[in-house]
Amino acid sequence: xxxxxxxxxxxxxxxxxxxxxxxxxxxxxxxxxxxxxxxxxxxxxxxxxxxxxxxxxxxxxxxxxxxxxxxxxxxxxxxxxxxxxxxxxxxxxxxxxxxxxxxxxxxxxxxxxxxxxxxxxxxxxxxxxxxxxxxxxxxxxxxxxxxxxxxxxxxxxxxxxxxxxxxxxxxxxxxxxxxxxxxxxxxxxxxxxxxxxxxxxxxxxxxxxxxxxxxxxx
Amino acid sequence: xxxxxxxxxxxxxxxxxxxxxxxxxxxxxxxxxxxxxxxxxxxxxxxxxxxxxxxxxxxxxxxxxxxxxxxxxxxxxxxxxxxxxxxxxxxxxxxxxxxxxxxxxxxxxxxxxxxxxxxxxxxxxxxxxxxxxxxxxxxxxxxxxxxxxxxxxxxxxxxxxxxxxxxxxxxxxxxxxxxxxxxxxxxxxxxxxxxxxxxxxxxxxxxxxxxxxxxxxx
Amino acid sequence: xxxxxxxxxxxxxxxxxxxxxxxxxxxxxxxxxxxxxxxxxxxxxxxxxxxxxxxxxxxxxxxxxxxxxxxxxxxxxxxxxxxxxxxxxxxxxxxxxxxxxxxxxxxxxxxxxxxxxxxxxxxxxxxxxxxxxxxxxxxxxxxxxxxxxxxxxxxxxxxxxxxxxxxxxxxxxxxxxxxxxxxxxxxxxxxxxxxxxxxxxxxxxxxxxxxxxxxxxx
Amino acid sequence: xxxxxxxxxxxxxxxxxxxxxxxxxxxxxxxxxxxxxxxxxxxxxxxxxxxxxxxxxxxxxxxxxxxxxxxxxxxxxxxxxxxxxxxxxxxxxxxxxxxxxxxxxxxxxxxxxxxxxxxxxxxxxxxxxxxxxxxxxxxxxxxxxxxxxxxxxxxxxxxxxxxxxxxxxxxxxxxxxxxxxxxxxxxxxxxxxxxxxxxxxxxxxxxxxxxxxxxxxx
DNA sequence: CATGAATGAGATTTCATTCAT
DNA sequence: GATGAATGAAATCTCATTCAT
Numbered sequence: 042x043x044x045x046x047x048x049x050x051x052x053x054x055x056x057x058x059x060x061x062x063x064x065x066x067x068x069x070x071x072x073x074x075x076x077x078x079x080x081x082x083x084x085x086x087x088x089x090x091x092x093x094x095x096x097x098x099x100x101x102x103x104x105x106x107x108x109x110x111x112x113x114x115x116x117x118x119x120x121x122x123x124x125x126x127x128x129x130x131x132x133x134x135x136x137x138x139x140x141x142x143x144x145x146x147x148x149x150x151x152x153x154x155x156x157x158x159x160x161x162x163x164x165x166x167x168x169x170x171x172x173x174x175x176x177x178x179x180x181x182x183x184x185x186x187x188x189x190x191x192x193x194x195x196x197x198x199x200x201x202x203x204x205x206x207x208x209x210x211x212x213x214x215x216x217x218x219x220x221x222x223x224x225x226x227x228x229x230x231x232x233x234x235x236x237x238x239x240x241x242x243x244x245x246x247x248x249x250x251x252x253x254x255x256x257x258x259x
Numbered sequence: 260x261x262x263x264x265x266x267x268x269x270x271x272x273x274x275x276x277x278x279x280x281x282x283x284x285x286x287x288x289x290x291x292x293x294x295x296x297x298x299x300x301x302x303x304x305x306x307x308x309x310x311x312x313x314x315x316x317x318x319x320x321x322x323x324x325x326x327x328x329x330x331x332x333x334x335x336x337x338x339x340x341x342x343x344x345x346x347x348x349x350x351x352x353x354x355x356x357x358x359x360x361x362x363x364x365x366x367x368x369x370x371x372x373x374x375x376x377x378x379x380x381x382x383x384x385x386x387x388x389x390x391x392x393x394x395x396x397x398x399x400x401x402x403x404x405x406x407x408x409x410x411x412x413x414x415x416x417x418x419x420x421x422x423x424x425x426x427x428x429x430x431x432x433x434x435x436x437x438x439x440x441x442x443x444x445x446x447x448x449x450x451x452x453x454x455x456x457x458x459x460x461x462x463x464x465x466x467x468x469x470x471x472x473x474x475x476x477x
Numbered sequence: 478x479x480x481x482x483x484x485x486x487x488x489x490x491x492x493x494x495x496x497x498x499x500x501x502x503x504x505x506x507x508x509x510x511x512x513x514x515x516x517x518x519x520x521x522x523x524x525x526x527x528x529x530x531x532x533x534x535x536x537x538x539x540x541x542x543x544x545x546x547x548x549x550x551x552x553x554x555x556x557x558x559x560x561x562x563x564x565x566x567x568x569x570x571x572x573x574x575x576x577x578x579x580x581x582x583x584x585x586x587x588x589x590x591x592x593x594x595x596x597x598x599x600x601x602x603x604x605x606x607x608x609x610x611x612x613x614x615x616x617x618x619x620x621x622x623x624x625x626x627x628x629x630x631x632x633x634x635x636x637x638x639x640x641x642x643x644x645x646x647x648x649x650x651x652x653x654x655x656x657x658x659x660x661x662x663x664x665x666x667x668x669x670x671x672x673x674x675x676x677x678x679x680x681x682x683x684x685x686x687x688x689x690x691x692x693x694x695x
Numbered sequence: 696x697x698x699x700x701x702x703x704x705x706x707x708x709x710x711x712x713x714x715x716x717x718x719x720x721x722x723x724x725x726x727x728x729x730x731x732x733x734x735x736x737x738x739x740x741x742x743x744x745x746x747x748x749x750x751x752x753x754x755x756x757x758x759x760x761x762x763x764x765x766x767x768x769x770x771x772x773x774x775x776x777x778x779x780x781x782x783x784x785x786x787x788x789x790x791x792x793x794x795x796x797x798x799x800x801x802x803x804x805x806x807x808x809x810x811x812x813x814x815x816x817x818x819x820x821x822x823x824x825x826x827x828x829x830x831x832x833x834x835x836x837x838x839x840x841x842x843x844x845x846x847x848x849x850x851x852x853x854x855x856x857x858x859x860x861x862x863x864x865x866x867x868x869x870x871x872x873x874x875x876x877x878x879x880x881x882x883x884x885x886x887x888x889x890x891x892x893x894x895x896x897x898x899x900x901x902x903x904x905x906x907x908x909x910x911x912x913x
Numbered sequence: 914c915a916t917g918a919a920t921g922a923g924a925t926t927t928c929a930t931t932c933a934t
Numbered sequence: 935g936a937t938g939a940a941t942g943a944a945a946t947c948t949c950a951t952t953c954a955t
Binding site for chain 5 (some may be wrong): 295296297307308311316323458
Binding site (some may be wrong): 498508510521524554594595596598599600610612616635636638639640643645646647648649650651658660661669670672673675676679680681682 | 697726727728741812813814816817818820827829830837853854856857860861864865866868872876879884886887889890891893894898899900903
């Protein structure tokens with residue numbers, strides 16, 4: 042009974058997934074607003090009405106894709122267990138590790154990644170909460186992480202929230218260029234991650250060559 | 260004659276500007292897709308048909324706003340004359356100067372800035388060329404700038420294109436957080452710019468404390 | 478299965494036909510330009526959007542009506558098998574036969590006939606090709622027919638293309654007067670056809686009483 | 696005073712005529728419905744508003760062009776003084792004369808002729824009265840003319856109204872082919888008129904070779 | 914569960930005409 | 935008389951969603 046039920050559920054889930062996958066492709070190719078429900082169902086080979094047996098509507102489906110994506114990203118970062126970071130050397134190694142994990146996630150999900158960065162904020166105001174929540178989570182995690190590292194004497198004193206924000210920005214723009222716009226495509230992921238890690242590490246040292254306090258600048 | 264013509268032109272231009280301003284507000288409040296031409300004309304107090312005497316349509320108007328904005332940003336960076344940068348100290352001062360100029364531009368144009376980062380890529384594929392062109396210009400300018408600084412012995416050897424990309428990313432995300440999402444609002448612009456400049460400078464030094472070559476990492 | 482499919486198709490076709498019929502009436506009553514899609518759907522009792530499930534738009538529908546009509550007319554003439562015409566007597570009988578067939582077609586389709594003669598050329602330049610094609614076909618058929626009759630010694634030598642053109646003109650104007658403008662309504666179709674046939678026959682004899690060559694006329 | 700007034704009037708009239716001429720061209724090129732008032736005034740080099748100082752509107756202007764044209768045609772036929780037609784030979788000469796006059800009129804006014812035959816009936820129901828009136832006049836004149844000729848023993852007994860209708864149809868279709876559709880363009884006007892006249896004359900003889908009465912046909 | 918025909922709200926856009934200057 | 939900017943009514947068409955079969 043259970044087996045049969047599961048098999049049935051599994052069949053239903055498979056179709057659901059197929060429709061989500063088709064939606065990703067259609068959204069990727071035409072953009073959310075130009076994408077038509079008819080195009081999605083056509084790709085899966087079901088009738089228009091069937092769509093509404095699986096999703097509440099086009100917008101709800103988009104929200105689900107968005108959720109999936111954000112959870113994937115947040116999870117990737119959250120699941121990362123930095124273990125015992127007791128030196129900048131280890132820090133570097135760990136950052137590289139998480140950087141490569143993230144890169145892999147994005148590369149494995151190019152289309153939804155592109156959709157996310159292109160238009161997630163333009164679909165409906167409702168989703169902004171969702172997106173903001175993910176960013177807040179990410180930024181809070183990073184800010185905390187920075188604070189801990191500082192307490193361990195591994196990074197210098199600074200505004201850890203701004204640091205986190207900048208870090209996210211660097212990563213994001215590099216991803217967008219590589220994955221959404223296909224520039225930087227000749228650069229190896231590893232080289233890119235190295236640059237990111239290096240830049241992060243550099244920006245967190247105590248004394249920066251030639252850097253002077255604000256007052257002296259005037 | 261000329262005076263009369265100019266007066267007429269000026270009147271026309273004023274109304275055009277009023278419509279553009281109204282459009283910015285409506286786009287900002289509702290988003291491009293939910294924005295209606297009727298809302299725009301209502302705000303200016305003219306008839307529906309009048310809109311089409313000034314613009315070819317909603318999309319063309321959006322394109323014009325986008326163009327204006329991108330030109331403003333690119334011009335702000337391009338107009339910046341770094342002058343004789345012969346030390347990292349001067350470099351820091353100059354970066355701070357351009358950073359503050361840009362910040363001012365964004366703060367003075369909060370709404371169109373928000374529209375740009377929220378949905379410029381989601382309006383129509385036609386605009387992507389426009390946007391990409393601006394990014395390419397910006398990235399090329401920065402890449403060249405980095406190369407020059409390196410030749411002068413002011414920054415270390417690295418992939419200058421990736422460096423430029425990361426820099427743009429940092430700046431962007433910080434702007435988006437402050438201006439579009441109203442987080443970071445308690446931070447002073449100057450503090451934010453200082454962090455950005457500092458991070459840039461740090462990331463371009465020759466030896467980064469604790470940083471090791473890839474091979475040793477394994 | 479087939480039955481079900483056929484039944485479905487047949488239902489669809491019926492509605493399509495109903496819409497075409499309604500369109501003919503609306504076009505007839507108001508003229509193409511003043512006719513509104515809303516009037517058409519109202520007559521059939523379906524929603525506005527339904528119209529676009531069956532036709533690409535008002536113009537395409539008009540084109541279809543035009544095509545149908547032209548095909549009907551051309552087919553009526555083309556299907557007419559003049560058989561073995563070996564005397565002017567048989568020729569007269571056969572012309573009368575085809576004339577009556579055509580008259581029947583026009584009378585059975587008064588409204589679309591009226592629409593055709595009133596405004597087919599004024600709807601859109603695209604349709605002129607269609608219309609010209611039908612006229613060319615008709616004129617070519619008649620020209621050939623005249624040539625054959627001449628070879629058989631049944632009609633005199635003359636410019637057969639001009640003859641065909643005149644013949645079409647006579648028929649047309651008579652139809653327009655009877656069917657579109659309701660003049661000549663007291664004349665029996667048979668009397669009209671007889672006059673047409675007689676005129677055609679008379680105009681194709683070798684010697685015309687009192688007719689003189691051009692030179693002598695001056 | 697009078698002179699000055701006349702000169703003034705004349706100037707106004709010239710502009711009016713220029714606008715009418717421009718309208719003919721625009722109507723000819725785009726068709727009445729696609730023609731824009733802006734295109735007409737642009738051609739003359741006056742402002743949009745000026746148009747309404749000279750005409751009540753687009754439709755009224757069209758009506759005026761129509762009137763002018765119909766009057767021209769009717770006048771050409773009505774002005775024709777058949778003089779003393781006392782033989783079929785003279786009849787032939789006179790018909791040829793009026794045919795050539797008409798041909799000249801149409802050729803001199805190709806564009807308005809084309810407009811007339813293409814779409815005069817499709818502009819507005821109001822104009823149908825005007826057009827019908829012209830046709831009625833023409834048909835009545837021809838019917839009378841035929842009746843007189845019959846009384847003089849020059850043409851056979853038949854339905855003179857149908858005869859008139861057929862004659863108008865022949866002439867019309869030939870004109871449309873030559874002038875509106877540019878077929879038959881290689882034929883000399885004189886050859887065409889000769890065919891028309893010959894056909895008319897032939898169709899009005901008493902005994903038609905091979906023609907049999909209706910009853911015998913069955 | 915699946916189908917797919919039908920719905921219908923509503924936004925964009927056009928252009929003849931007006932009228933203040 | 936001339937101008938030309940402004941008007942605004944109104945019609946087409948789209949497509950997400952529904953629901954009877």
